[in-house]
Amino acid sequence: MTMTAMRMSRLIRGVAGPTLLLRVGVVGVNFLVMLGLAWWLGLSEFGDLMVHWGMAMVASTVLSLGAPLLILRVMADGSGVQVSGLLRLVVVFPVLLSVVAAGILPSVAPDVEWGAVILTGLAVNALSCLASVMRALGSVQLSMALRDGVPQVALGLAGCLGAGASGVLFVASGIMAVVALAVLRRCRADPALRCCLRSDGDAGQIRIGLWANTVLGMVTAQVDIILGGTFLSADQIGLYALVRRIANLVALPVSVATWVSAGPISAAHGAGDRAALRAASAVASRVAVVPGGGLFLAAMLILPFWPMPEGAMLLVAVLLVGAFVQVVLASGYTVATLCGLERFALGARLISLGLYLVCVSGTGLATSATGNALAYLAGITGGGALLWWVLWQRLQIDTSAMALCPQSWGRRWRLP
16 A cells, blocks of 8 residues: 555544544434424425425535535645636526526426525535535535535424425525525635635536536435325325435445545545555445444344334335445445546436336336335445446446455455
8 A cells, every 4th residue: 555545544534533423413413303393394294395305405416517526626636726717616607597497497397386496405505515615625524514414404493483395495595595604704714725726726617527427416315205205195205204314324424434535535536546546445435334334233123123103114124225235335426426437427326317217117116105215225226336346447446345355355356
């Protein structure tokens, strides 16, 4: 292992522990917010809110033009970004797209509260962009709390004040806007920002591959809830959304692994150091698999004793397996999108989405919440496994949990 690889491995390990603890706190707060909303609103109204919230999450990535990921990449690899380019990506383009969407979408789907959805998408995108700036400036924990914690907390506060899905989203957007302005002021005062804003840096050009990848990633993450809302009853989709939140606790270390390894992976790729890239990916897998695997085993052991509605046990089991699949294939999408192979990540997500749609429409799985979960499991497993294979062929890097097996296993794979 090269010195660069050892340094990056130590860097990820040093940050991963505190970040994992923070992530547990963030997920715990988010989980309590979801439980509180389900109790306060009732499953039917909660299900409607979750469908609109899922649409807002997709809207945030559509409006982003891939800016959060691009900002992290160019600021982390040393190339920097021009101020004018940053303003175009973060402010001008999203606002223009919002105006166009607000004029078109109501005639396409008049039953959706598009104004609230688009405004929430803009607010979430602003927080994501600021989180990427903070991550590039070295604020790993604060940036994670901003991106993953603030939107859910804002939603919870808004749920106590707003009326109906649109009212809740409007109030949540206002809360997020206030937080974004406060964080923007903090970022502008950071002396390290001058090193990231360069006149010869990236001009803020739209990267179609990164944009499409981000959009498809969010669509894949929300499609089972958004489409589930069209063929399941309000109570069913409310229960599904709540159970999926519970099962996603198993996958919480994945976001930690992604968050702490993104910078080192991008830097290793920029330096052309394959050993450092392999080391960063392996440590990211360890950060995800060790706690994620423990959570999965614990959840499966206590599953028979969970208090849950009749017939929901299989639904919980399927969603737990889906979360564990994400843990096993933790670093694949991060490596692909930060190493110039975003087209393969895009293809994998298209396959995931296609498999889900085929299973739902062609096999009759759409008739139940458990069937919807099985279709979702098939999709994420197929796409994730394909991307793992492509990265192995292209980079000779094992981005799965198998990277943690003994070195004798690695020699069988003929690592270069």
